[in-house]
Amino acid sequence: MESRLVIYNTLTRQKELFKPLHAPNVGMYVCGPTVYGDPHLGHARPAITFDLVFRYLKHLGYKVRYVRNITDVGHLEHDADEGEDKIAKKARLEQLEPMEIAQYYTNRYHQAMDALGCLRPSIEPHATGHILEQRELVQQILDRGFAYESNGSIYFDIEAYNKQYKYGILSGRSLENVKDASRDNLDGVGEKKSQADFALWKQAQPEHIMRWHVDFDIPEDGHHHELESDGFPGWHCECTAMGRKYLGDEFDIHGGGMDLVFPHHECEIAQAVASMGHPMVHYWMHNNMITINGQKMGKSLGNFITLEQFFTGQHPLLSKAYSPMTIRFFILSAHYRGTVDFSDEALQAAEKGLEKLMDAMAALERLQSGQPSQCDGSQQCDAETERIVRGLRQRCYDAMNDDLATPQLISHLFEACSVINKLQDHKATICADCLRELGEVMHLFVEDLLGLQPQQRSASNAEREEAFGHVVDMVLDLRAKAKAAKDWATSDLIRDQLAAAGFEVKDTKDGATWKLNR
Secondary structure, three states: OOOOOEEEEOOOOEEEEOOOOEOOEEEEEEOOOEOOOOOEHHHHHHHHHHHHHHHHHHHOOOEEEEEEOEEOOOOOOOOOOOOOOHHHHHHHHHOOOHHHHHHHHHHHHHHHHHHOOOOOOOEOOEHHHHHHHHHHHHHHHHHOOOEEEEOOEEEEOHHHHHHHOOOOOOOOOOHHHHHHHOOOOOOOOOOOOOOOOOEEEEEOOOOOOOOEEEEEEEEEOOEEEEEEEEEEEOOOHHHHHHHHHHHOOOEEEEEEEHHHHHHHHHHHHHHHHHHHOOOOEEEEEEEOOEEEOOEEOOHHHOOOOEHHHHHHOOOOOOOOOOOHHHHHHHHHOOOOOOOEEEOHHHHHHHHHHHHHHHHHHHHHHHHHHOOOOOOOOEOOOOHHHHHHHHHHHHHHHHHHHEOOOHHHHHHHHHHHHHHHHHHHOOOOOOEHHHHHHHHHHHHHHHHHHOOOOOOOOOHHHHHHHHHHHHHHHHHHHHHHHHHHOOOHHHHHHHHHHHHHOOEEEEEEOOEEEEEEOO
16 A cells, blocks of 8 residues: 655654554554543643544555553652652542542543544543563563662663663763753652663552562573562553553554653653563654643643633633634644644634634535525536545645645635535536535535534524524524515614624525524
8 A cells, every 4th residue: 555644754854654554554652641630731632633544544455453541540640759659649638539530530431532533433442451561560670670679670771771672762862861851850869870761660659559479580690589569550650551552562653742752652662672672653743732821731830721621611721612623623634743732812813713614514505405595506616616626635645745834724724615615606606516626625625534523402402593593594584574565774773783683694696594603
């Protein structure tokens, strides 16, 4: 299978033609959430980014196995963490079992991602369900001489690894840089050979609830001794172990946020090479961060917004509620490797952009059905319409094949929206073939690939809007009769009163059309 898809590989720092190891099969692993709190905008961006990758690879004909983990061992969020397991702490505060907390926030994550239109991954493994695989990974690293035991914990020996391989190839950091940056890291002080070493397995303190009993064969000075440990895996182990279990010793794509390049993904590379002697991942893909009014999003800064707060509008930085599709469009409007700066004004602009697309899709459906316009594609195209429509599909593919350039793709789709609006207003003409092509391309790229769908309405809202529709149609009939009688005052009064109630009326050659502005 030939593909012209080019993606940026963080490992090589350049765009590369995507060539799967075992086409048509593609393996993709993406770092998922640590489930001890509600999902937020930072969770939405990688989910939407790699949903786009998943959708496009499948469209290109690949059989994609998409693995996204759930981190339900919450202690080692990073190697400098101290104190109580985050999930256990939440459980203690709420007087629940740790796995109740993990399940509750996993469910909340799924609900939010479903609302955002993200397809579920092929496999969603949990860290707690793969302790044996993580134990096996640690043992392999021990056997090859790249780890050591200290006070019941096991640490990765970065200096030993760096003598044979190179630590820092993904982030571009030298070992000395890593050491300098680790001097203030208090985790495992006195236990490590170097503060840059990271934990593969931690001996649990008495108060630590989430623990597992495992044994390790520790090679030391030509001898071996058995270590029995009640503990838990290091932060980096789960992704290496589960990626290898479900995608093999080598697979195509590993994705996640740019904040994971160092140390998480750097350590993943070291673990894979230390345990097997070769790298596991061929293409590393990273989405950039989200800032809020120019500042990094974070709870400590008071600018942290959950997805539920976006959906309800219940946050001081928000002037109103925003639909999940608005959030999705907002994220896709920027290239996945570019920074996205959130502001209420930016979301309002995204809402208008999404509305432009959805209105055009609805108008296109009316054009294709011949109602209310008589533009059914039976005539010839005008030159400008034919030029835009005939080249639209290729321009959209070119944008997607260029490292998933969604801003360029959306620009091409907006150009198509302008054509649709001209057709609706009888300011352009289109032939049957081009009308069919326009419909296919818009459906493919707007709905199937970008995943943008008309916002779902509840049954009660749908019934209410249907009732509104009957009333508005009756009022517009009265307005049409007033216009026919040249009673312009009544005609204008009806239009103005509808506008005041939130109904936008537009006069066309085929009669008046309306929509409800929410």
